Amino acid sequence: MSVTAAQGFTAAGIAAGIKANGNPDLALVVNHGPRLAAAGVFTSNRVKAAPVHWSEQVLRGGTVGAVVLNSGGANACTGPKGFQDTHATAEKVAEVLGAHVPGGEFNAGEIAVASTGLIGVLLPMDKLLPGIETAAAALSADGGEAAAVAIKTTDTVHKTATASGDGWTVGGMAKGAGMLAPGLATMLVVLTTDADLDSGTLDKALRDATRTTFDRVDSDGCMSTNDTVLLLASGASGRVPGHEEFAEAVRSVCDDLARQLIGDAEGASKDIRIEVVGAASEDDAVEVGRSIARNNLLKCAIHGEDPNWGRVLSAIGTTRAAFDPDRLNVAINGVWVCRNGSVGEDRDLVSMKDREVRITADLSAGTESAVIWANDLTAEYVHENSAYSS
């Protein structure tokens, strides 16, 4: 269902020839209204791709008529020419939609652009611009799946999710291989809804949702230059859901897509759910969770199905969170292998055969908690991320 599950949207995904292998590489999502409300969140990396700079400006207006996304090139670290290319892409989309799509009269400042692929390489505009015409001609109310396929990079599957309320729907698509692919920039997400809401309401719901979903996926600690999450509302259902109800629907779609990203992580053999409990603050819980998620020795141990709780403690020890080392407890798949900072239950009781591994770290310092999702570190990850130049 993807981005066309909600009324008022059409989408398309085509092969423009940006990817050398001829796979689909260009997606277009159009909002037919009556509303053109939108909100977006972007990478916090200070080195941002050209399309991120462009789309941040577009979203400030709170109005988005269409989103054009390409795989096969991130257009990051490409200088002034890269930004000119993004601008030209938006202008082309506005021109083509205005000429050929009923109700598609938008100005370039209402066209969001997202790119994913190699960093430091200019996009082949001679292929991308004609591709926009092909995509516009292919727009349809059931084009959501094709769009989701066209934004894949090293993803093995395309990723979509939906949630519905009373007469309204939230749908979305995402790309991202969890662990970053060689030289590629990572997560792109487009969410759509036919609920009749303004951009301020969308913004609050989207930020609340991403804070506890996409922001807590940490497959390899490497932050992209291109991360983009957009939420578009058409108002086509005529329904105005309550904020809590709508926020929960957006959160559930984001959570579903985030979990799919981890499940498709490059080279990974385990999905690691790290729950930090007993924290003095949510910030402490998140800091500790991230420190555990990013510990290479622990990630290797999980790959080896080794319940190595000592590596969990040494990771916790590098944080500024409030805790007493002699009161730390750690459970792996439900077995409390570490109690009071020392040896707990028999580690041989821990079974780690399943893909999902659950680590619970109890700081015994308060009542706050947080969950971070990560992956293990494997020889396949090293191979996929070192073989790029060959």
Place this chain on the structure above:
Amino acid sequence: MSVTAAQGFTAAGIAAGIKANGNPDLALVVNHGPRLAAAGVFTSNRVKAAPVHWSEQVLRGGTVGAVVLNSGGANACTGPKGFQDTHATAEKVAEVLGAHVPGGEFNAGEIAVASTGLIGVLLPMDKLLPGIETAAAALSADGGEAAAVAIKTTDTVHKTATASGDGWTVGGMAKGAGMLAPGLATMLVVLTTDADLDSGTLDKALRDATRTTFDRVDSDGCMSTNDTVLLLASGASGRVPGHEEFAEAVRSVCDDLARQLIGDAEGASKDIRIEVVGAASEDDAVEVGRSIARNNLLKCAIHGEDPNWGRVLSAIGTTRAAFDPDRLNVAINGVWVCRNGSVGEDRDLVSMKDREVRITADLSAGTESAVIWANDLTAEYVHENSAYSS
């Protein structure tokens, strides 16, 4: 040469049976004076091993008569019993030296203890305590090499270094496999000198030296629970070197040993020298250097001999350092592949065949700089660190 290069010291390294494979696992270093001055720096991990807690107390007194070190067990996360074992070890050393070694009358509070090996496992005291008697009987003025061998864990070679001034010497030994071994705690270093200096002078020289040497080795971003660096002075040369001269000698020995740690890093195929220049402050340069050093995607790229400067920029972008993304320059092995945040010289000009790879990151924000040493990420690292439980 090692720790017995300087006059006034004896050392020994023996097999006490702590390691199942029968390799040497217990080292003893004794200061015969006339001075017993000492200084030490320890891990900043908040989860500290029992011997670290003990030795921090010992060093507060500024007097160390002997150091006992064991491999085969870190005595970390071992609770009150672990600390009792460390205390008993120091008491045993004091007892044995007092009874059998002329001038070896020390109290337990003057005996530093260091351990390295598995975390979360108690030491086999029934083997360690008798081993201390064996080690004491083996003490000799040329026992430095044997001591350096006895503290190895997954190190492929033992590591020693010396520097000399006018009639005085600084010698040292180190263990550490750079990238941490499965469940092992890492770096142990003992430096000795026959210079006639007090503990305050030693402390300043040691902190100045470690700040720019051991503190800037970051092979896999994982901080140990056991890191210990000690400097002992016997005063046996009767010489009192100037502070600058002595500090430089200590720094050169630390630099030599730190470089040896990186060169022997587990599973590594590359030693990466990351120099950050043009920084607004030294702290900025170090923060940026560490962020680059810890980027798994870049570490994989270096392993693949791929001059992937985009991953350097995305790592810089995650820091709080002062810089303008459009003014960042990056050179790999002398080729400026990134200029002004965009494509620079042809990446094909970069040769990465040698083990040492030099990355220079110019922040164009000031005149400060720092060098961080790191290693690449390899399938061998993953294997060695995931095979522990098998």
